[in-house]
Amino acid sequence: AVVSTQSTWGQSAGMLPLLLISLVGTCLGVYVPGTPGADWTTEELVVVKAKLFSTFRYGETGPQALRLGFHDCLKYLDGTGGCDGCLNWHNVGSRIPDSGWVQCADQNVNITDNNGLSAIVEKLERIYTSTNQPWNSPSLKQSLRDSGKSRADLWAYSRGRQG
Numbered sequence: 001a002v003v004s005t006q007s008t009w010g011q012s013a014g015m016l017p018l019l020l021i022s023l024v025g026t027c028l029g030v031y032v033p034g035t036p037g038a039d040w041t042t043e044e045l046v047v048v049k050a051k052l053f054s055t056f057r058y059g060e061t062g063p064q065a066l067r068l069g070f071h072d073c074l075k076y077l078d079g080t081g082g083c084d085g086c087l088n089w090h091n092v093g094s095r096i097p098d099s100g101w102v103q104c105a106d107q108n109v110n111i112t113d114n115n116g117l118s119a120i121v122e123k124l125e126r127i128y129t130s131t132n133q134p135w136n137s138p139s140l141k142q143s144l145r146d147s148g149k150s151r152a153d154l155w156a157y158s159r160g161r162q163g
Helices: 006-028 043-057 061-072 118-129 151-158
Strands: none
Touching: 043 061, 043 118, 043 151, 061 118, 061 151, 118 151
């Protein structure tokens, strides 16, 4: 009997680029955006916890990390996204005049921006992409990005969500 693979190939040909990206990411270990992150080792969890402690010990980045974790998990207007390690940079770094206290009677705008999150995003990005940041913390053998971890997982871990 002759088995035709033409119809199967035609259906799966569109998946070939995704398969190749996935294989390259798996072979190299570098995180591929849009895919689940690699599992964390106990050593990575402990070292990153020390890095986060060092980062949060001074300054006000702990509350920013908590806020970042929630803002990252908001869905996009089209209903997609959420907890994906991506952030809308509209208004980030803008100085908005203080309009005083918002009253409960004020209309809810139903949208938010991520102003005030740039400092924590930049600090977490240094932890994500390097092995020795911050300087006063233990080093990783390989950066989280290069070992296949997702940025979203780091952001969730930084806000205290574990497991």
